[in-house]
Amino acid sequence: MNFFANIWRNEKSREIIVQIFVLLCVGWFLSWLISNVDANFKALGKDLSFEFLFIPAGYDINQYLIEYNNRDSHLRAGIVGLLNTGLVAFFGIILATFLGITLGIIRLSKNWLASKIAYWYVEFTRNVPILLHILLWHGIIINTLPHPKKAINIGDVTFLSNRGFYIPKPLTEIGIELVYLFFVIAIIFSILFFKYAKKKQDLTGQQYPVIWINLMVLITLPMIGFFVSGMPITLEIPALKGFNFRGGMHMSPELAALTFALGIYTAAFIAEIVRAGILAIDKGQREAAESIGLKPSKVMNLVILPQARRVIIPPLTSQYLNLTKNSSLAIAIGYMDLVATLGGISLNQTGREMETMLIVMLIYLSVSLSISAFMNWYNNKVKLVGR
Amino acid sequence: MKTKILLAAATAGVMFAGSVLASTLDDVRARGKLNCIINTGLVGFAAPDDKGKWQGFDVDFCRAVAAATLGDADKVNYTTATGKTRFTKLAAGEGEILSRNTTWTFSRDVDLSQTFIGVNYYDGQGFMVPKALGVKSAKELDGASVCIQTGTTTELNLAEYFAGNGMKYNPVPIETNAEAQELYKAGRCDVYTTDASGLFATLYSFDNKADHMVLPEVVSKEPLGPVVRHGDDQWADIVSWVLRAMMAGEEKGITSKNVKELAAKDNKDKEINRLLGKDPLQGLSKLGLSPDWAVNVISQVGNYAETFEKHLYPLTIQRGMNALYKDGGLHYIPPIK
């Protein structure tokens, strides 16, 4: 008895015992869950099998980035959905970032009216559930924009209607490779020039207008390639044929509503993050920068923003992650994302709720874990070195 | 020693009791309420009125089963389900019956492990378009935007129909009839496709009915009926015979008005006597129902024709295929013997 008491009193061995106990409990619980699933499946005559992934899906999807028709498999339908998730997240993130940073800066501006408007924008949007944003935007687009036959015509090339937005689509012809090549060269040049200019500045203090020069190179070089190779890009202009517009690039009302809603909602959070990030910089930094005679734009770009970035980036990433997860609400308006295809129609047509939900959750989980891993790495990289 | 044996016996007893599942009927009786899964809102079939009371053809069937099993048609809890969630809800035990315009197909019956207990409405998939579109046939719909309820057979039919006719279309997936109505009215889609009954129900609710039309093509067979879970044959029998009792009521001229009267007297037609509990019906006790089950159903809910007329005539739906066999329809009732 004394022996056991000693083991219990010893911190190391006690920790091991506790851990084994916890492990046993959790293991028992998990096996209990699994045995329940097993029993329930037996009672219902179901089994766990992923073969359904390879049978034809049978349904059509209205937006696909890779070729798809209803004879393709459920797996492919799932991939189409995943790409659609990626697409809306991409658009949403771009919109949210631009809008968010602009609003964050306006919030801090000395202009009382603009700052107040930005403030109320932030409060209104972030205190209303995202699902409502999505439904509202969808309702607005399909109820207020006209029918395709009366579509809003912008310069005969772009059309807005309640079936979505149609813009010209660039079609490439032979010779386009030259344009690509010139573009790559331009990128390489601008990177090298950037490095050279920075080195030069470090050594001599001399400054080049790096951004302007690079921008010019990035635009003019591909343009030269474009003309030299005989203008290998033509535009396919959408035209009204039958019921709808054909040709061109199409952004469906669902994609548009989702992009607006996600972008505008997330922008409110980003604005707060940006504001907090800028306010977090010690007042002395700005004062010091001003006192050595830096211009206001330089104060922002060289002193405030580089420091604020460290504070801003981690919550910003988690907002991006939230946006991506929120895009799963697409299902409410019928945008065919991952949850709507694999976790929705495939689930329903095959009755495999366990398998489909498992796949969907694992995909989201791996996306968020890899983004958090990246964020940790970045945090460590930019962390202030403690002294 | 003795206590140990007792303990073992008790444990065994508990385990045994745990492994025997109560029958669905016992569950319903113990609860005192029937859980019924219905449509989220389809006028004529299942829709709440302004007082929040559910009304409709499918709702009446739930009420009929409650009347047969519990003696009171009002003892029903309604759970709504979209086309997508209905089977998972049934499988998850959220209801004992799925009474929601569900098409009987092979894979749903076999692969999804459900029991279809009969057909209460013969239907077929159709298309509705605004007259302004100038379309006279479904064959002219190439390139149209089509509103469609996901998770339904119509979704698969549509894909097959358009591919079979070499046409393209732009599917606009929606979850409920209400959404479809909104999107269609707003012009998000040119065409709305669902079962013809659903189209009529939707059309009925429009304030400008004359501006829309249902195209002549019916592109599929949609036998709709109530569904129960696999594995409880007693319950499946109860539900299927409630449906038949309602139809038999129509066949024999038993209505909610005269059922009490007929049940009280000795009828010439012995089938009426057996149905209404005057004469013994062999095997009724196995179903666990009281002899007056059918009286309850017909007096509280009505016979098949009565519910049809009450809920579907206003939508201008004709009996057509849904008449009894003797009137040229498809409903043929096994004898109540």
Added chain:
Amino acid sequence: MSSKTYKPGSYPDLPPPAGTVGVYGWIKMNLFSSISNSLLTILSFVLLYYLIDGIIGWFFLDAVFDADSKIECRKINDGACWAVITRRVGQFVYGFYPDAERWRIDISFLTMFIAFAPLLYPDLPKRKWLLWFSGIYPIMAFILINGGILGLSKIEYNLFGGFMLTVILGVSGIVCSLPIGILLALGRQSKLTVVRTLSVCFIEFMRGVPLITLLFVASSMLNYFMPPGTNFSILVRVIIMFTFFSAAYIAEVIRGGIQAIPKGQYEAADALGMNYWQKTRFITLPQALKISIPGIVNTFIGLYKDTTLVVVIGLLDPLGIGRAALADTKWNGLSTETYLFVALFFFVSCFAMSRYSLWLENKLNTDNK
């Protein structure tokens, strides 16, 4: 002119330059201090003008507040048709809860504020006594709302709906998730590898997947994980999922609180010879929880907003009630009015809560200075 002489240091202060005081000065300073600023101001004014012009007309002046259907509404005026809301306001608040029993909801909600007051306002007089009430409140509210004993009739869960459902889901989610969240936060900070790994796994899983997939699991699969024959209502299943979900977020908030405690606190506790649980009970949690309250309130706001997602699995929260109303032939096509009304409800309640959280944050800040 008159050259009055002053003694050094006694010259009266001159008034500030005319352009920097009063209304004019304020406008100049805050709206037109530079060219770009002036442009911004003008732009803002234009924006505001269009917004207000459009909104006020549609919202109020041309709006119809009572009519029998959308068609009637349109006959009367062409603004918003609020009749869809006013005709069903009972449903929006109580769902399908029986009319005669609605007083039970009213009492529960009114007393909820009394129960929460001592938790939210630390300086309340008689706080000790009120805390007792807070303790028994959940049981009381459950009995009142659910019924089944004490002569109260049992109300089925599927009659729950509207704003009442939102509050029930939000409050029970947050109340149930607090203890789990605290345990998870402690687990994540634990020295024991197994405990730490398990906590991290749970937290990261819950935070990594969209809530909607968890709700699908609740609605369609949770029963598979229970012994055959078990069946509990969808409402309970949804609350379980909300609890797990917000527990993960609360765990992270509290972890932040724990990490913010100065190291010296632990060292002092160790020096006093406290064991782990004493340290947790008397040193870690009191301080960590206090710092975390604003974070917890923010998590609650998030959870509260997320309750709208239950509409996707068919529960009738305000959004679900709104959609059911839209399904009614009479009210087809009034989506903007319906959604805006629900949005307004969420805005008012969430904004109030975020104000509170801000107030608390400021208060805690000054406490530390």
